[in-house]
Amino acid sequence: MTRHAFTRRRLLAGAALAGAAFASALAVAGAAAPAMAQTAAGGTPILIGKDGWLFPGWESLTVLDRAGITANVGLIRDARAALAARGVTLVTLVVPLKASFYKARLPDGTSLSAEVAGQYDFILDELKKTGIDTLDLRPALKSVETGRQTSFYRADYHWTAWSAEAAADAVAALIKGKVAKLAGTPGGDKLGEWVTQRHLGDLAERFLPPDQQKQVGPDLYTVRTPPATKASLLDGGPAPVHVVGNSFVQPYLGFPQKLSNVLDRPVSLTWNPGNVGPWVTFLQSVGAPDFAKAPPQVMVWQFNEGPFHSGPQAADQWDAPSLMSAETWRERMRAAIGK
Secondary structure (H helix, E strand, O other): OOOOOOEEEEEOOOHHHOOHHHHHHHHHHOOOOOOOOOOOOOOOOEEEOHHHOEEEOOOOOOOOOHHHHHHHHHHHHHHHHHHHHOOOEEEEEEEOOHHHHOHHHOOOOOOOOHHHHOHHHHHHHHHHHOOOEOOOOHHHHHHOOOOOOOOEOOOOOOEOHHHHHHHHHHHHHHHHHHOOOOOOOOOOOOOOOEEEEEEOOHHHHHHOOHHHHHHHOOEEEEEEOOOOOOOOOOOOOOOOEEEEEOHHHOHHHOHHHHHHHHHOOOEEEEEOOOOOOHHHHHHHHHOOHHHHHOOOOEEEEEEEOOOOOOOOOOOOOOOHHHOOOHHHHHHHHHHHHOO
């Protein structure tokens, strides 16, 4: 798996994390930043907060782009309609800002504006107004904050594996409420044992010079190991649930495995590093031969709050091969789903 590889696979019993792929998955996670990240004050693409807490400088803490959010909700609405015509239920999953969970850890003099403090609610309201199924992840993520457990990694862009699993539980409950009966043969992923590893967080590794990396130090990553017994990837038929997203839903952090475990069904996955963006990743998913032959019952499409306003044409967020106009994206989406 390369940092820019397109990955679509069945996830049964955590097979995607076997061997060396498990050990190197964090390096893949480190590709979550946009290709042309806007720099924060002082010229750094990250904010260096208190006690070694780092925050992405390309996510605005002061400006709420209502027009951009509304336009993108319109694109998602059109995708929802096209999927519904094929019998597919769309669920959107928006990961909240890390900074909104750790305001006290932000650098002195840095804070969320009142508008950005309300940005997550605005996004959810816009989605719900257009009939798009979504959920507020904040209670699930806050529920993992106990003892030394955190919702996000200190020097990393990503949520923790505890948050990924809590989010999967919440999404599974939503799916069960929307779909009377999932197709396919029962049999979800078996979850591995928890293990703690030490890694330098991706924000520190990618953006800090060696002396500052040493000051920040490594984070502890408590994740699940792949179970010893793995089911065949050919067992069980097509997965009734398919996840589309970025490195927040990659197997290393456990979201698709936990979702599969709770739903007792196979879950398939399409994910790319964050600089590829959600729009191209979605097209890759619905343009795959598996989708044309046997669309899933449910598609879970994951976004991040910070760049949610960035459409398919956002050159400051996505790498050059991912860019296209909103209308081009809409046309390609309808053509792929309508096959």
